[in-house]
Amino acid sequence: MTFRQVRKPKVFRSPVNYTKKKFTPRINSSFAEYDECLSPKTRFRSTSVDRPRRSSELGLPSNLNSSFDENCGPILTQGKKDLKEGKFEMALEKFSQVLAVSENLEALYHRALCNMSLGKAKEAIVDFLNVIKENTIYTKSAFMNLVKCFQMTNDVDAGIRYITQGITKFGRFDEGFLIRAKLYSWKKNWDKARSDYKKYLKYNSQSEEAILGLSECYEKQEDYSSALKVLNESPNTLKILLQKSRIYYLTNHYSSVLQTLDSILMRFPSSEGFFLKAESHNALGQYTESALSYEQCLKYDSSNEFQSKAVYNLGALKIRERDFYGALHTFQRCLKKKVREQKVLEIYADAVISLMKREYKVGVKVFNRLIKSKEPVIEEYLQHCYCYRAYGYLALGFYDKCIQSLKKAAIMSQLDKASLYNLELANALLLASKLEFDKSNIRLESAMGIFYRKAEPYIYKASFLIYNAFASEPIVPAKIKQAEGLIETAVAMRDPDSELLFYRAIIRYLRGHFHESLEDMKQCIEKAEDNISEHYTMRGLCNGSLKAYKDAIQDFTIALQLNEKAYQVYSYRGRCAYMIDDTSLAFSDYQKYVSCNQEDYSVHLQAAILLMSAGSYDDSLRALESSLALQYTTKAKYLAAKCWIMQSNISQAINELKGILKNEESSSARVDMEILEYLSSFTSNDKNFETGSELWDNWQNGHFGEIFELKYILWFKAVFNMFLGRYSNALDDFQIILEILHSKNSKHMTTDETLTSEEENCEVLYNIALCHIFGNKAQSILILEDLSEILNNKHKGQMLLLAAAIYLVCNNTNAAEKLLKEAFRCDSETVSPYLANCPIRLLPLNTNSAFAEKFPLIFVDMPGQPRIEVRPAISLPRIHLPSLDFSVQTEVKDFFMFSKIQPKPEAPWLNRVRGSIQFTEAIVDVDTEPTEITEREKKTQAIEESNESKRNIKSMIPLRHFSSDIPKTTAKQEKQETPSDIIKKIQELCSKA
Missing domain, CATH: 1.25.40.10 (Tetratricopeptide repeat domain)
Known part of the structure; x- marks a missing residue:
C-alpha cells in the first residue's frame, strides 16, 4: 500500500x-x-x-x-x-x-x-x-x-508579480519571500520555491514553516537526503519529526519511522503520527501492531482527517486475518465519506458472512458481481472470491460450477487445503449423480487424504451402499451392514451431531434394530437446531415397529405439523390408529392420504387393505376399483377376490380370479378358481365326499393357491375323511395342520395373524377331539377340557357338555356330574334340552356359519343319552391380508439418498495451522476437523432457550384424543350357583349311566 x-x-x-x-x-x-x-x-x-x-x-x-x-x-x-x-x-x-x-x-x-x-x-x-x-x-x-x-x-501568477514588486520596492521584505515561496510551491515550481525558502531562512533560521516548506521542495524533487539534512539540522518539533518520518517512509526505512515516532508520540499523540506508524508496521508485516496504531490514529483524529484511510486499512487487516465480522464492524465506524476501495471490501466481507449464515444464493450472487466488476482492490482477493464462490456452489449442489470456479482459482495460485477438499468432494458428488459410484469413491478417498478426520466421505460411501443394497431384488443385507460400519467409523471420529445420528438410525432401522434406532432418533431430535419433519417421521416408525403406537401417533402428528405435504405420514398414522382401535382417526388419515394422491394406484391399494382389515368390505372394493382403473395389478385383483371370500361370496370371487387368468396365466389363481368352483357346486353325500377326497389329494400334490394354501387343502381333505368315517386319516392331516400353525414364530406375527392362528388352532383341536370320540375317548376329553379353558361361556358350555357326555359313556359319573354343572352355568340354553332328554346339536366355534351348513351333521352315539349331533369346524380360508403392523418400511432409505444429503463443503476462510483452527494469534487445538458450514457467535443462552422451546413445542401435543385411551372396565360376573332342580336332573342322568 x-x-x-x-x-x-x-x-x-x-x-x-x-x-x-x-x-x-x-x-x-x-x-x-x-x-x-x-x-x-x-x-x-x-x-x-x-x-x-x-x-x-x-x-x-x-x-x-x-x-x-x-x-x-x-x-x-x-x-x-x-x-x-x-x-x-x-x-x-x-x-x-x-x-x-x-x-x-x-x-x-x-x-x-x-x-x-x-x-x-x-x-x-x-x-x-x-x-x-x-x-x-x-x-x-x-x-x-x-x-x-x-x-x-x-490568479497565482498575478500574485507572484505583485509580491515580487513588493520585494523589489522594500529593502527587506522577509514575509514576501515566504509568501512567494508558497506561491511557487503551489505552482510546483520547486526550484524557485526552494530558493525563496532559503532566502527567508537566512534571516529566520528557526522558522518551522519555512523548514517544512524547504523539506517539501526537496521531497518533491526526490532529493530525500537533502530533505532529511534540512530536518536533522532543525529543532525536533512535532511537525518536523512527522515530516522526517514521512521521508523515512517514502524511502522504505520503516524501522527508522518507528524509531522516530516512538520518541515523540508518547508525549505528543498525533493522529498523523499514529497513521504513519500503522503504515510502517503494516509494511513490515507486523499486522497486530499495525491494527493497534490505526486504532490510536482514530482515537486522536478529532478532525476526522485520517478516518477514511485508517478505517479502510484497519478493515483490510481484519479481512486479511479472515475476521469478516470484525471487518464489517470496522467499516461501519467510518463517519465520513467512504473511499471506493472500502465500499468494495465491505461488499466482499458481507458476501463471506452471507455464506457463513448459509445464505448461499445471496453470497454467490455477490461474488459473481465482484468478479465481474474487475475493481483494482479486488484483484488481491480474486482467488479468494473464486474459492468462496465455489464453496457456495457446492453447498447449493451446483457441482459443475463449483469445479469450474476452483479451476480458475487454481490458475492464480495454489489452492488451500479446504478448497482442494471441496474440489474432490464436488467431483465425487458429480460422479455419484451419474451413478458412477466406483469413481466417486476414489475421489472421496482423495478427500479423506486431505482431511482424514472428516466424516462426510464416510457418510457418502455409506449412502452409496444403501442405494446399491436396494437397487435390485432381493435386498443385499451385507451392504447395509457394511454401510453401518462406515457410519460407526464416522461416529467414532467426533461427538456425533444430529445429522450423523439420523443416518445411523436409518441404517439400524433397515437392519431391524429398532431399539437402537429409536435411541439414536431421540438424541438426534435433542441435538437438532431445528424441528425437522423427517426426524419425527423416523422416530414414529421406530415406535411403530416396537408397537408403541401412541408414541408413534404423537411423532407422526408432529411430522405432519412441520410438513403438511408429507402425505405418506398420513398412512403411517392411520395404521397406528387402526392398531389401537381408533378407526375414526385411521379412516380420516387414509381419506387424506388418498385425496392427496388421487393418481397413485398404490395409495388406493393401501387404503383398500386398511378397509378390508377393518371389515369395511364395500368401501374396500371401491378403493380396489379405483386402483385397477389407474393401473391393473394382479395384487389388486387378488385382493378383490379375497374381499369377496371374506364376505362368503364365492361366485364373485370366482369372477375376480377369472379376470386374473384373462390377463395372465397364474397357477395359484387357477387352483383357487378350481377349488372355489368345486365348492360352489358341492352337495353333500357319500359319493361326493369320496370324489372330493380324491380331488383334495390331487390339489395337495400339485400347486397351491394363494387363497387355498396347503393348510386349507389338508383341512378340507381331513373333514371329508371325517364324513367318510376315516378318522385315522383325518387325524394325520389335522396333525400336519397343527405343525404348520406352530411352525410360525409368534414374535414375527402380526396381531391379526396371531388371532387367526389361535382361532384355527382351536378349530383343528376341536376336529381332532371329534375324531377321538370314535376312538381314544380319553384324548377327546382332555382336548375338550383344554379348549373350555380358553373359550368364552357359550362355546365353553358346549365343550364341557360334550366332554361330560363322553365321561358318562366311560362311566365316570362324578366327573360328568361336575362338568354338567359347569356347562349349565355357561350355556343353560343348550344344556337344559339335554337334561330334558331332548336331541341337541352342538355347534361351537365356526361350525354354524352359512358355509359350514353346506356340510351335514355327524351323529355321536352316546348310549343312554339324548341324541347329540355335531359338525366339524370348517369354513372358507381365512384371508391373510398384507400386514398393517410396522416392520421395516424400506422407503426410509430415501431419507439417506446421497442426492438428499446436504453437502458440507469445508470453509476456506478458516485459518489452519498444523491441523488446528487458528481464530486468534494463539492456536487452539481441536479434536476434529470443523464440520459445520457456518461460524456462529457464542450464544449459549439463546441456544439453550431455543432447545427448551423446541422440547415444549405445541406440535408435541396430539391433535385428538383416541377412543382407545379410555380405560375399558368390565363388570365382574358373579359365579352363579346351579339350581337344585337342575342338580337333581344331572344326578338322575348320571345315575342311569
Whole structure:
C-alpha cells in the first residue's frame, strides 16, 4: 500500500476551496499570518516576524486622510467599529457612503478589507490597486492583502508579480519571500520555491514553516537526503519529526519511522503520527501492531482527517486475518465519506458472512458481481472470491460450477487445503449423480487424504451402499451392514451431531434394530437446531415397529405439523390408529392420504387393505376399483377376490380370479378358481365326499393357491375323511395342520395373524377331539377340557357338555356330574334340552356359519343319552391380508439418498495451522476437523432457550384424543350357583349311566 502524498500547506490547496468558502480574517487560511485582526483586544501581528502592531495602524501613510470630509468622520468611525466586530456588510455600506462623497484612501482601504472578508476578491483587488496607485509609499500589509486576493481568484501568477514588486520596492521584505515561496510551491515550481525558502531562512533560521516548506521542495524533487539534512539540522518539533518520518517512509526505512515516532508520540499523540506508524508496521508485516496504531490514529483524529484511510486499512487487516465480522464492524465506524476501495471490501466481507449464515444464493450472487466488476482492490482477493464462490456452489449442489470456479482459482495460485477438499468432494458428488459410484469413491478417498478426520466421505460411501443394497431384488443385507460400519467409523471420529445420528438410525432401522434406532432418533431430535419433519417421521416408525403406537401417533402428528405435504405420514398414522382401535382417526388419515394422491394406484391399494382389515368390505372394493382403473395389478385383483371370500361370496370371487387368468396365466389363481368352483357346486353325500377326497389329494400334490394354501387343502381333505368315517386319516392331516400353525414364530406375527392362528388352532383341536370320540375317548376329553379353558361361556358350555357326555359313556359319573354343572352355568340354553332328554346339536366355534351348513351333521352315539349331533369346524380360508403392523418400511432409505444429503463443503476462510483452527494469534487445538458450514457467535443462552422451546413445542401435543385411551372396565360376573332342580336332573342322568 503506497503512502499518501505529503499534505500540502493549506495555502497551496486547490483554489476551488476559496470559491466555496467565504474568507474571514478570523480563520487561519491561506495567508492567515497577514490577516487584519479586527478584534479590539488583539494585537495586529505577522506570524512570520511576530511583530506587534496597534489596532489603529492600518499600514497606511499618515497623510492618507488629507482629502477627508470632516462630516464623514462619524460614519468612518462607525464603519471601523463594525469591521472590528465582524459586521462586514454594515461596514462595507458605511465605507461606500464615505467614498461616495469623498475620495478617502483610508475608507477605500477598509472597504477593500471588507470585500476581502466577504469573499469579494475581485472588488477588493480593485480597491487595493487604487490604494497602492494613489499611495506612493507601499505598505507591506496592504501589499500582502492584495496578493491574498489574487490567491483567492486563483490568479497565482498575478500574485507572484505583485509580491515580487513588493520585494523589489522594500529593502527587506522577509514575509514576501515566504509568501512567494508558497506561491511557487503551489505552482510546483520547486526550484524557485526552494530558493525563496532559503532566502527567508537566512534571516529566520528557526522558522518551522519555512523548514517544512524547504523539506517539501526537496521531497518533491526526490532529493530525500537533502530533505532529511534540512530536518536533522532543525529543532525536533512535532511537525518536523512527522515530516522526517514521512521521508523515512517514502524511502522504505520503516524501522527508522518507528524509531522516530516512538520518541515523540508518547508525549505528543498525533493522529498523523499514529497513521504513519500503522503504515510502517503494516509494511513490515507486523499486522497486530499495525491494527493497534490505526486504532490510536482514530482515537486522536478529532478532525476526522485520517478516518477514511485508517478505517479502510484497519478493515483490510481484519479481512486479511479472515475476521469478516470484525471487518464489517470496522467499516461501519467510518463517519465520513467512504473511499471506493472500502465500499468494495465491505461488499466482499458481507458476501463471506452471507455464506457463513448459509445464505448461499445471496453470497454467490455477490461474488459473481465482484468478479465481474474487475475493481483494482479486488484483484488481491480474486482467488479468494473464486474459492468462496465455489464453496457456495457446492453447498447449493451446483457441482459443475463449483469445479469450474476452483479451476480458475487454481490458475492464480495454489489452492488451500479446504478448497482442494471441496474440489474432490464436488467431483465425487458429480460422479455419484451419474451413478458412477466406483469413481466417486476414489475421489472421496482423495478427500479423506486431505482431511482424514472428516466424516462426510464416510457418510457418502455409506449412502452409496444403501442405494446399491436396494437397487435390485432381493435386498443385499451385507451392504447395509457394511454401510453401518462406515457410519460407526464416522461416529467414532467426533461427538456425533444430529445429522450423523439420523443416518445411523436409518441404517439400524433397515437392519431391524429398532431399539437402537429409536435411541439414536431421540438424541438426534435433542441435538437438532431445528424441528425437522423427517426426524419425527423416523422416530414414529421406530415406535411403530416396537408397537408403541401412541408414541408413534404423537411423532407422526408432529411430522405432519412441520410438513403438511408429507402425505405418506398420513398412512403411517392411520395404521397406528387402526392398531389401537381408533378407526375414526385411521379412516380420516387414509381419506387424506388418498385425496392427496388421487393418481397413485398404490395409495388406493393401501387404503383398500386398511378397509378390508377393518371389515369395511364395500368401501374396500371401491378403493380396489379405483386402483385397477389407474393401473391393473394382479395384487389388486387378488385382493378383490379375497374381499369377496371374506364376505362368503364365492361366485364373485370366482369372477375376480377369472379376470386374473384373462390377463395372465397364474397357477395359484387357477387352483383357487378350481377349488372355489368345486365348492360352489358341492352337495353333500357319500359319493361326493369320496370324489372330493380324491380331488383334495390331487390339489395337495400339485400347486397351491394363494387363497387355498396347503393348510386349507389338508383341512378340507381331513373333514371329508371325517364324513367318510376315516378318522385315522383325518387325524394325520389335522396333525400336519397343527405343525404348520406352530411352525410360525409368534414374535414375527402380526396381531391379526396371531388371532387367526389361535382361532384355527382351536378349530383343528376341536376336529381332532371329534375324531377321538370314535376312538381314544380319553384324548377327546382332555382336548375338550383344554379348549373350555380358553373359550368364552357359550362355546365353553358346549365343550364341557360334550366332554361330560363322553365321561358318562366311560362311566365316570362324578366327573360328568361336575362338568354338567359347569356347562349349565355357561350355556343353560343348550344344556337344559339335554337334561330334558331332548336331541341337541352342538355347534361351537365356526361350525354354524352359512358355509359350514353346506356340510351335514355327524351323529355321536352316546348310549343312554339324548341324541347329540355335531359338525366339524370348517369354513372358507381365512384371508391373510398384507400386514398393517410396522416392520421395516424400506422407503426410509430415501431419507439417506446421497442426492438428499446436504453437502458440507469445508470453509476456506478458516485459518489452519498444523491441523488446528487458528481464530486468534494463539492456536487452539481441536479434536476434529470443523464440520459445520457456518461460524456462529457464542450464544449459549439463546441456544439453550431455543432447545427448551423446541422440547415444549405445541406440535408435541396430539391433535385428538383416541377412543382407545379410555380405560375399558368390565363388570365382574358373579359365579352363579346351579339350581337344585337342575342338580337333581344331572344326578338322575348320571345315575342311569
